[in-house]
Amino acid sequence: MNGVKNIWNILMRILAVFAANALAVIGAGAIAGISVAKAMTVAGLSAVAVVVEKLARAFMDDGRLTADEINAAFSTTDKNAKTVQDAAVEIRRAKASKA
Numbered sequence: 001m002n003g004v005k006n007i008w009n010i011l012m013r014i015l016a017v018f019a020a021n022a023l024a025v026i027g028a029g030a031i032a033g034i035s036v037a038k039a040m041t042v043a044g045l046s047a048v049a050v051v052v053e054k055l056a057r058a059f060m061d062d063g064r065l066t067a068d069e070i071n072a073a074f075s076t077t078d079k080n081a082k083t084v085q086d087a088a089v090e091i092r093r094a095k096a097s098k099a
Contacts, residue, residue: 006065010055013074014048021047059091069094 022044029039054073
């Protein structure tokens with residue numbers, strides 16, 4: 001992937017993460033007595049922060065982001081299970097550190 005395509009891909013996927021997590025709490029915010037806008041903002045920003053942290057850690061590793069690293073960062077926003085992409089990135093990093 002080229003740089004501009006990567007940036008566009010990441011930004012659109014971050015927007016999707018925000019929307020998916022913000023929309024999931026509309027009812028919960030109303031039940032808890034929190035304004036809908038505030039509940040959506042907190043949920044969306046929390047999910048985005050997790051993804052941005054994973055992207056930052058992957059970038060710190062070698063100064064670049066591969067498609068596998070980007071996919072791995074986004075694939076775990078709704079679950080904590082290790083994904084196929086996470087395993088592939090770990091294997092690649094292990095091979096790179098041995099070389």
